[in-house]
Amino acid sequence: MHIQQLKLKNYRNYGDLDLSFDDKVNLIIGENAQGKTNLMEAIYVLAFSKSHRTPREKELIQWEQEYAKIEGRITKRNQNFPLEIIISTKGKKAKLNRIEQKRLSDYIGALNVVMFAPEDLTLVKGPPQIRRRFIDMELGQIQPRYIYHLGQYQKVLKQRNHLLKQMQRNVKTDPTMLNVLTDQLIEHAATLLERRFVFLELLRKWARPIHHGISRELEELEIKYHATIEVSEDANKEKIETIYLSKFNEIQEKEIERGTTLIGPHRDDLIFFVNNKDVQTFGSQGQQRTTALSIKLAEIDLIYNEVGEYPILLLDDVLSELDDYRQSHLLNTIQGKVQTFVSTTSVDGINHETLKKAELFRVNSGTVVT
């Protein structure tokens, strides 16, 4: 799939922008703080309806303006359709084929995007919520139904935590309501976990050979899912539910004492191993980078296999972070088949064929010259 045309209105430092893109490689060049990331971010928001940089949507609206609008024309499976995101001080609208989609799960997945930015290097080093967010976003864009369950799970979790707080302070003592919410929570928790296991198996399948290649065949990547219950990854939903139920029964008193839900997918994590060593703790910076890069590149193949088309790849300011070998590995992977946006402050030292053929966009404080 690719994005043919992008229109921005009042989006960050872009007042009015209308660009047409090459379906191969688009090179976005500009000094710092000119709007390169803003442009990439706009494409990301068009796909996910959320920014990768900030949870505060108002930041996306140009200062002093009332609303921001992103419009894109997408080509996917020989079809051509518009996507639209409007963010105003009142809220957000997402339109697919000009029709507003009330549920996020009806919108996300129309456009698939993989982004790789310097902060993605924290995928390995950073706190667990970064890895959970990674799973949720990536799984969500290939399986919109997952987003629905995630939303339901988070709602029940919030209710359950409130009840546990009330029980902790002895405001409420009724165990029946807690049991009801526990059952509700388990139902969605088991669905999330079951789907995460399937996703993880795919991720391993694609990431391992890539990592092997980038590391010049020196490293073996392993990814482990760390759950708050003891469960094998081939367990079906019923089995997972049973395990959750007995664990919740076991820890009920502790949960009331602490006033919060202590287990569930919202507390799980991923652990990466290179040559059997935990990369987060024992890996060199190079190994951490290779791991993050392998995971991101794996997503491209994974999405191709699940969705039937390659996603759009956004490489924001990362080429300079990678050494020549990793750079050319990356560029070889995308060559000719993935619509790619590469941003950089300068083209010096970039000699790869793929980039020489790229369409150039020069960004200067919110204006773009092609």
Add this chain to the structure above:
Amino acid sequence: MYYPEPISKLVDSFTKLPGIGPKTAVRLAFFVINMKDDDVLEFANSLVNAKRELTHCSVCGHITDQDPCSICQDDTRNQSVICVVQDPKDVIAMEKMKEFNGKYHVLHGAISPMDGIGPEDINVPDLLNRLKDEEVEELILATNPNIEGEATAMYISRLVKPSGIRTTRIAHGLPVGGDLEYADEVTLSKALEGRRDL
């Protein structure tokens, strides 16, 4: 922008209605000023009377101008089935459908710990008393198909189960996560047919 006191008071009143923001309130207020005196008077009276003459039925909680309400007083209706709903508007939707001939119980809300709403804050205790006094064989739990409505149905079902009364939950055709009142009559009657035991 400053308005004469009577207008700003009227604007304030309009903004208390759901779905009406400041702009619409101003528009409505100026519209009222230009209405005929008689129409304004009738409007004002309707507002006051609706509030004064309507109460909640002491049996089922539905809004009514007589207590008990006409549904509770109707002996030709099936006394052994009670349909539990969240809102008086749901009763009206069910009645429009003309397929259900049992009685109702209106909860006026759903259990929601994060909003500080527990079972005792909605009409659940009254329901339990009714089940002791009346000859009820089945409870149809038609709370909204979202997290809170679902939890409320499960909660009631668990309390009632030991008594041997059958509890069912309407299931099919309802837009998941939606509000019951938006369901059209066809989906609602399908939902009623496809109810399942809880």
